[in-house]
Amino acid sequence: MYLAGKLGVFDRQGHSWKLFLVVLPILGATFVGITRVDDYWHHWTDVCAGAAIGELTVAPK
Structure with missing residues (x-):
């Protein structure tokens, strides 16, 4: 959501x-998670x- 807001x-x-630039990292992380379970x-x-944890964690400023 941060990246979507910054890119408008x-x-x-x-x-x-x-929108493709925003969705691409999410798809990559999903792919990695699926392959970890599959292997x-x-x-x-x-x-x-x-x-x-990754979604709920906020990086400190």
């Missing part, structure tokens, strides 16, 4: 490439807990 994704000017390196609960 929802400014109604019709620049769909900006039996982690349990699905580990991946979900890590994703929740």
